[in-house]
Amino acid sequence: MSWKLSYRILLMVAVLAMLAGCAVQAPAAQAPAEAEATIAPAEEGGEVTGKFVWVQNSAWHPVHQYTQQSFLEGCKELNLDCELATTDENSLDALVALADQTVSRSDVKGVAMWFGGLPIAKPIIEKAKENGIVVVLPHFPVPEGFYADNAVQIAADTTVYPDPVAKAMCDELTAQGITEGSVAITQNNFNATEDMVAKVFAEGMAKYCPSLTVLPVELEGPEPTGAIAVATSIMQAHPDLVAALSTTGGGPTTWAGAQKETGRKIVAAGMDATRVNLDLVKNGEIWGLVAQPLYEETKQAADLLYKMANGEEVPYWTVLDAPLVTAADADPYYEILERLEPQFRADAKNPDAP
DSSP states (O other), X not given: OOHHHHHHHHHHHHHHHHHTTOXXXXXXXXXXXXXXXXXXXXXXXXXXXXXXXXXXXXXXXXXXXXXXXXXXXXXXXXXXXXXXXXXXXXXXXXXXXXXXXXXXXXXXXXXXXXXXXXXXXXXXXXXXHHTTOEEEEESOOOOTTSSOTTEEEEEEOTTTTHHHHHHHHHHHHHHTTOOSEEEEEEESSOOHHHXXXXXXXXXXXXXXXXXXXXXXXXXXXXXXXXXXXHXXXXXXXXXXXXXXXXOSTTHHHHHHHHHHHHTOOOEEEEEOOOHHHHHHHHTTSXXXXXXXXXXXXXXXXXXXXXXXXXXOOOOSEEEEOOXXXXXXXXXXXXXXXXXXXXXXXXXXXXXXXX
């Protein structure tokens, strides 16, 4: 296999991971002890001129449409001059070209980029620094120093939030009188974000429900039919299965489908407060979901850019929560979707769009 082919395969794997909301990235960063958990509104009367730009590939994707509109909502509230620099292409080559073009513009003051912890972004962030452009990186935590010091991040801490999910799941099982059985964990693929979530959740289950057996992680993949088949086979191979966690946004559909296929009910949870996932929780097909802070991190990226461009110091990592959402907690997330979805492109509802 030639090095060029190997490189393209590596890029394809990284893109698929990013579409799942969990990019292949550097080792997970450790949360600073005194990091701020929220961002105060920017003060009025700033002297910033120029544009703040959101940079992202796979622009048609519904999750990416969600992040784009969240960023623009943050800009609108702060009365900032913002725009989207996006491409429908899925390749990292297209994203790199777009990002490089954006940080080369003389009118751009700050950029928020959906890059994950990919080394390929390092030269772009260095170029942005040379051009006096500040950078915010939402969703994918990387250690401080991985990129140039003009870049900060805003994301949930994967070393923390899975533990209370395990505690809540254990409490739910106990309330149902279930004290024995096995627990499954599925991932889209192996990457630093999902690997850490799975690890911390498994440790939490062992701590809170030591009588249960946590099974080895299995990959469900990004394709719904195949993912349901994987989860169904797990349920068939383990008749004592009582619970499951998926670390990816397709997980609620995966485990709802597996329960339907097998005719068995378990306590299952997945990731992301998308409409389809919220509906599964509301309808009782899934017990809960983990609301990765897609809305908060992308909306507040606008505020971070504003502050940094005005010379204000901000924490390297603004750490956000990723709460467990059950049927009783779903309404606020529906309200966000009601506000943002009218701005989505028509093809955003079609994951097979070109």
